[in-house]
Amino acid sequence: MNKVLHLKSRPNGLPKATDFEIIEQQIPVNNLGELLLKSIYISVDPYLRGKMSKTYSPPFELNEPVASKVVARVIDSKNESFTAGDYVIGYLNWAEYQLSNGTGLSKIDNHDASLSAYLGVLGTTGLSAYFALLDIGKPKPGDTLVVSGAAGAVGSIAGQIGKISGCRVIGIAGTDEKTELLKSKFGFDDAINYKTTPDINAAIKAVCPNGVDVYFDNVGGEISDAVINNLNNNARIAVCGSISNYNDTETQIGPRLLPLVVYKRLSIRGFLIADYADKFTEGVSQLTAWLKDGKLTYSETVMEGFDQLPEAFIGLFEGRNEGKMIVKV
Structure with missing residues (x-):
């Protein structure tokens, strides 16, 4: 079975665990041109609060998945641009497994930094x-x-x-x-x-x-x-x-x-x-160089388990993170 996290109600004040609901579904099957992705690391960010309350556009819809940047592994590919075993990053749903046609996905590796770094210092x-x-x-x-x-x-x-x-x-x-x-x-x-x-x-x-x-x-x-x-x-x-x-x-x-x-x-x-999308390559290149030279370091707060997503998100507003808040699925 596959777990997907939905926005159940719009938060009033500090978000609560009851504002979210984890839905269990069958793992989807990919068709021609599609990838089956397994989430590895999910980014948890303060700006998502605005999408939940409809002050940040486009907003999240009730009883639909929350989404953010996700590092995922290609489990099965029927898309010629990707192969099984590739690691990718993109704006994806908070789900253990999901389908994609490849649009908006970028391949990444862990040669320059850890995979989770692409959600933080290199993201x-x-x-x-x-x-x-x-x-x-x-x-x-x-x-x-x-x-x-x-x-x-x-x-x-x-x-x-x-x-x-x-x-x-x-x-x-x-x-x-x-x-x-x-x-x-x-x-x-x-x-x-x-x-x-x-x-x-x-x-x-x-x-x-x-x-x-x-x-x-x-x-x-x-x-x-x-x-x-x-x-x-x-x-x-x-x-x-x-x-x-x-x-x-x-x-x-x-x-x-x-x-x-x-x-x-x-x-x-x-x-x-x-606003800076056309300069992302330049930025990642410089940040990577500073990391390699020891001029830049970073911290991550990693919570383990898909079910921890609501608590990780709430923790942002209670100061429970040092550096980037990430959930390892």
Whole structure:
């Protein structure tokens, strides 16, 4: 039998396990031109929350499969472009087995990195950090870069690219273990535990006495308000996500930032990784080179078992991941 995870109800606030349902079906049989795929690693990402609540298009439909990037193995192929045993990555359903006609699939191997790395540092996670920081943040040697959600999948990579670019890098995370990891493993110059810091604005000012030149924003909310208050003139903000607001049931009201945008001549820009699709090869090549040279490293939180998908997804919003959250099927 085959397991498929459906969205049973749209989450209200923090997602619950009961918002999902695992359906058992027969393993499908592939026809001419099709592949039978077995999922190996499934990517669990915060942005999926918006697709569940219909704020991110296209949304997930109720009683239909959830989907994200998946590393899969070709079990049987009746498609001349693929052979049994190939490993592929693509946007696929959360299912143990599924069919594909090959559209949108890319072959991968584990010569340069582990297969799971193609969901993280060598996938859209690493590419988000790479393009957003370099294209939007435009870091220069001597700049001070602050990264929120710094121990997460994108933030930990963005901070390291900041160091490669010659920046002084400060990370913001939610536990002492994570702030220590930022310094010991990822090479950040300093880190702040926002959960034990009574005045985040003062804390940022203390560790950034010369102000902040670049802000890589993964969380939004009060943390971002505090960082923006400490920005220098002509600072750049790359807005990658706003995880602190994804489960809000009411619209949050924060400081009015437009006066600061005017008087400090700030540049604030959001992005979708698809904006850089024509440059993915370039990005993966550079990230791979940095990995091989030891200039870049990464963390993964891997939960084992298809049935763990709901808990892995909920864990993103409870800070249970260090680096990329992945389910190994």
